[in-house]
Amino acid sequence: MIYASKYDLQPADRIVECITQLGISKHHSVYLGTDHQGIEWIAENYKFNGVRLLKANDYFKSIISIKRIERFKGSPTQRRNAVQRALDLVGQPYDLINFNCEHFAEYVQYGKRKSHQVENVLAGLLTFLIIGIIISK
Numbered sequence: 223m224i225y226a227s228k229y230d231l232q233p234a235d236r237i238v239e240c241i242t243q244l245g246i247s248k249h250h251s252v253y254l255g256t257d258h259q260g261i262e263w264i265a266e267n268y269k270f271n272g273v274r275l276l277k278a279n280d281y282f283k284s285i286i287s288i289k290r291i292e293r294f295k296g297s298p299t300q301r302r303n304a305v306q307r308a309l310d311l312v313g314q315p316y317d318l319i320n321f322n323c324e325h326f327a328e329y330v331q332y333g334k335r336k337s338h339q340v341e342n343v344l345a346g347l348l349t350f351l352i353i354g355i356i357i358s359k
Contacts, residue, residue, distance in 0.1 A: 225253070225262050225278045234294035234304035236265070240287050248289060250327035251281065252308050262270045265308040267326035273308075276316040294331055304330050 225231060233255035241249045251266035254275070262278035292300055306331045315324065323335040 223260070223262065225254055225282060228255065229288070229291055231291065232294065232301070234296075234301045234308075234331060236292035236294070236331055237291065238289045238292060239285050240289050242286075248324070250323045252304075252327055252330045253278070254305050254308060265326075265330070267311075267314070267316050267323045269280070269316050269318070269322075273311040273313060273326060275309075275312060292327075292331070307333070 230238075231237075231253040233253060235253045237251045237253060239249050239251075249266070251264050254263040254265055256262050260287050264276045264278050264281040265273065266276065266281070267273045294304060295332040296304065309324075311326065311329070313323065314326075321335065322337055325335040328334060
């Protein structure tokens, strides 16, 4: 329970890490807890592999920096259900627009697939499109 202690993690807590030096793009994963052998596990939706389980040791070796930890807010039963949602999705393919790492973490924690990063990019593109139409008239 090295990482649980170090970051005060509990099962179903979300780890948000910066994946670029500027911190513009974020990766979302979920801490699952410790198994019966004392191994800590992380679940993530990774662009090349889809939803997968990683040992926390392997996961934390590759992190550039943790932006924040989003604590799971719910009862112990809801926490177990959230962890089960993560486990049920193992093997699901990654899709940048419809099911990326943030969609996955939102679904695990709240039961709804949502990506603020995708929404922000789409809103920005729509804004540029509207400005382009206005300027061209």
